[in-house]
Amino acid sequence: MTPPQVHHVTHPLVQHKLTLMRNKNASSTTFRTLLGELAMLMAYEVTRDMPTHLVEVQTPLETMQSPMIDGKKLVFASILRAGNGMLDGLLRVVPSARVGHIGLYRDPATLKAVEYYYKMPADLQERDVIAVDPMLATGHSAVAALNKLKAARPRSLKFLCLLAAPTGIQTLHAAHPDVPIYTAAIDRELNDHGYILPGLGDAGDRIFGTK
Template structure:
């Protein structure tokens, strides 16, 4: 597993505003969208392309376009929806699949309540988007879904990540697939409630409000 912590002053600035508890939901949503676009630029450095011949107004030349099969973007509901537009802005031809997952706050285990993915992901580059990599259990479950369908090239884009979650993911993936994590920050630790410290709170609640 590879970890890439994006290093850019605009990323640092936007993340600092996201962390601030006084930032309202409307601003939080806008900044998540902007931050994801910056992270997506880093995450797609190795997206597969192929050569094509094109005609400019001046001459014929060789260019490149995204290779087939198209990449797929998989937001983890519900918080991952806030990151979807930022990803598809850079990858407008990508397909979109959905995974609905939530953490049981008592057992900390992952529960899956929705799954909308192609049956065959062989040869597809998969981009999983989820704001928080905390315990790592949700991301492990999501990547397992992709691997069961034949995916072998998976990039996870997270706003922040905890060292415990990164270790859990690395141990779970092993050498089964080529997995990369792209994040804006590797935070300090998890607290006793499995929240990231210093973190930014519950990303879903801050994006969309509290839903019981």
């Protein structure tokens, strides 16, 4: 059973573009373009409940009270390297957002996450943070990233991905039951190497053409 903190984005445009990305014959250029478009669409969902406050604005006809996003700027925390493929699309929707990076790689023997880089904007305790990674497979990288982010005590924390495996969802939810997960698809399972099935392959390799 999927935890209530998991938000499955089933919009037809999201699903259509994801299907095109799954095609093994899609070029790196096509894959990157689709990923940027999907990230834009997902940005609307993951920011749907952002707090707002009313400000006074002068229209060409009169003065009115109108909503603006409340508080400090949003932070997109990209989990390297594949998370960077989503940043352009997200920043097109929220251009004022700050960007942080968490460098993690998966140990091929243990499938555990190993950190090699961490750089975030200051004052995370006053900011809403969205951790970004196209794939939620084993969940180890996501948990490690969220552990690090939580230590900085952000105002709120969410996790955004394109594909999730049931194992990854269970691992992340067990470690961080308070962190909402936003995903475009929940795939069947992981193979013996920790890749999502049916999946779309290694997102980083397909983004950067290193497959």
